[in-house]
């Protein structure tokens with residue numbers, strides 16, 4: 378089955394990026410948000426990204442117009458009824474996912490493949506909210522979606538191998554390098570990345586070095602594009618805290634346990650770049666100022 382009509386649920390940071398890359402790959406994309414305001418915000422950021430590509434000369438403006446013509450925004454889930462593939466990138470709350478998948482299972486034909494972009498919730502558990510365990514899998518993108526070259530495709534014990542191969546091929550069609558993995562919390566990237574990020578917070582807490590020196594160490598000593606504390610601010614402290622709690626709950630291993638400082642910062646609402654404050658102060662976004670936190 379060729380995947381031509383794609384539904385994306387959620388037009389936030391991840392959903393708008395997924396919608397963009399799918400439309401750029403030639404798919405007809407319907408993207409849904411819960412309110413017209415949120416939809417407008419997501420589509421504006423998508424338009425900004427496309428405009429940036431046009432300005433840089435990476436995307437001819439006529440191609441941009443065609444990409445845009447293939448994209449349709451909606452607040453109505455019923456518009457997913459003709460989709461070959463639906464990917465969900467909504468809030469990481471299981472009750473919200475349950476409600477969504479139960480509704481979509483009734484709206485979409487039997488052959489529609491379902492995927493979640495979850496970073497930490499169980500794909501198998503989500504599949505049980507539907508009558509299509511064999512046509513349900515994970516497809517985990519990275520932020521910023523149009524830039525990061527990787528996608529993890531995740532099978533459960535019940536995913537039909539043909540469906541798995543189809544979505545691996547679809548990931549390649551989107552221009553991504555696909556890695557195959559199974560439904561174990563954190564998959565590949567977050568299993569390795571989350572303990573590293575948490576260790577950076579522990580190092581700060583223990584007075585090993587300042588925010589800036591920890592970041593410079595990994596940036597300049599190991600060639601990472603961002604230091605771990607900058608990356609935490611970029612991903613969101615709340616998101617990382619949430620993922621670490623799910624991983625700790627699953628594996629009961631100390632390396633996944635959130636350090637107290639991370640929890641305190643989340644409680645204070647210092648969730649990183651999007652909140653204007655995390656390990657850095659973003660009053661001037663072009664010149665983040667490291668904070669003294671210990």
Ligand code: 3HC
Pocket residue numbers: 426429433496518519520521522523524525567602603608612616
């Ligand atoms: N959306 C679209 N494009 C963007 C962008 C965004 N938000 N931010 C940057 N870009 C583009 C720029 O236009 C530029 O494109 P060009 O090379 O064609 O000119 C390119 O990315 C590089 O941008 P900049 O030169 O402005 O800045 P950097 O060189 O610092 O790159 C970065 C920015 C790509 C974000 C880089 O710092 C990076 O790779 N950081 C690490 C990001 C990362 O690790 N992401 C994964 C997080 S984990 C995750 O998502 C999983 C989840 O489950 C937690």
